[in-house]
Amino acid sequence: MGRGLAADLLGWFAQSGRDLPWRRTADPYAIWVSEVMLQQTRVETAVPYYERFMERFPDLRSLAAASQEEVLLLWEGLGYYSRARHLHQAANQVVGRLGGRIPESQDRLQELPGVGRYTAAAIVAIAFRQDTLALDGNLRRVLVRLFDIHLDPRSPDGERELERRAAAILPRGKASEFNQGLMDLGALICTPRRPACSVCPLARHCLARRRGTQELLPVRAPRAPLPERVAVAAVWQENGKVLLRRNPSRGLLAGLWGFPGGLLAEGEDERVGLRRLIEQQLEIQIRVGDPLPRLKHSYSHFRVNLQPYTCQSAGRRLRERAGTRWVELKGLGQLPMGKLDRQLAERLAAG
DNA sequence: AATTCGTGGGT
DNA sequence: TACCCAAGAAT
Known part of the structure; x- marks a missing residue:
């Protein structure tokens, strides 16, 4: 007993x-x-x-x-x-x-x-x-x-x-x-x-x-298929600094600092989409340069490809725009960023 | 009720 | 590789 x-x-x-x-x-x-x-x-x-x-x-x-x-x-x-x-x-x-x-x-x-x-x-x-x-x-x-x-x-x-x-x-x-x-x-x-x-x-x-x-056990209700989305981001360097912007207050990595970019539209070309996003977000004209090696990361509900690009500014307005900061590579530790952005930033800081 | 929100580890 | 899932909450 x-x-x-x-x-x-x-x-x-x-x-x-x-x-x-x-x-x-x-x-x-x-x-x-x-x-x-x-x-x-x-x-x-x-x-x-x-x-x-x-x-x-x-x-x-x-x-x-x-x-x-x-x-x-x-x-x-x-x-x-x-x-x-x-x-x-x-x-x-x-x-x-x-x-x-x-x-x-x-x-x-x-x-x-x-x-x-x-x-x-x-x-x-x-x-x-x-x-x-x-x-x-x-x-x-x-x-x-x-x-x-x-x-x-x-x-x-x-x-x-x-x-x-x-x-x-x-x-x-x-x-x-x-x-x-x-x-x-x-x-x-x-x-x-x-x-x-x-x-x-x-x-x-x-x-x-x-x-x-x-x-x-446990029995599970069948899950809906995961939506697939593609995100791109630009790594924009000038004189040992990198450009970061604060993410919108809603959505992925809300309120954190990260590289300019975001989700592509369905079937949109990566270069075209990246340029569109940057010009929208920073209100500038850009020229997209050669792509750096691709990073890939899988989130729980969708998949993201981070596609870093080198970019060149068409003007000085960027420095005046709110919500963006040029950050010394050594100073990246002072900004809260998402994990993937942080890893990329650390890689840049290391040269 | 169904989606969205991060990341890491296991198989 | 692709998928699952983990001391859930908010919308």
Whole structure:
């Protein structure tokens, strides 16, 4: 007569759970920062960013007092940059309107920018020890296998069923360990492909394993085919400087600095499109020179080809136009840029 | 409800 | 190679 499911999970978590930096504190602010960084981001990727961020902004007030540019600079390379802007905005709201006190209810937390249903649930469960289910991607996968649920766990029906079944096993007073234990189990054992059932502490509770369906779960709705888009960018150098412009406030890499350019129209020639974009964005006439070697990068929902060109100015108006800067190659570190642009810039700076 | 938003790693 | 997916949120 073995222990219950939750007891087995908590025992495994205490013994084999990961030692992560945000688990060494009970500071709600630290938990909050970690949860935002971990949105759609692997633990190993987030850890070094978390360490640097907490060193520079050890508390809510230091974050609120910072400039958005500095926050973005620390976020550079992590992706999904609206997370950084929202976190900064939310810090200012809490300091300015809530007296610096982070809300302790899921509903109030969810009113903050960048804090959705999951993040609010995780904060109240982990930092405030409330009995709340933090239903993230790991829990969805683990729970549909445990209960052999053949519904898309991201669909409204699937989500309702998961919450109903999870509520029945959520141990009172231990939601923090329960949630994080399931997350670690999903990351280490109950992985998306080839789950390691033979070493799973919950194997004897798992209906999918009993029925041999664990590799088939979770079921997924067919995804729409990815749209394919092509982007081009110009690397424009003059006297040891390079021209950067701030991206529009909406869209890809919004608000960050990058090279002039953008998305091509359907079927548009790369040289023609690049010239069109530059002339639109900078309000100048240009002559397109020889292309540099092509960079290619794949985003989650589409594909981008970065095609650097050398260009020559037709006049001096560019220096006067707002939203553009000629930057000394050594000074590139002062501007928040997307990862790919940064890599290209570093390559230029290195010669 | 369906899309968009980055990047890195695995198969 | 091409595709999947990862501690989701906003629109």
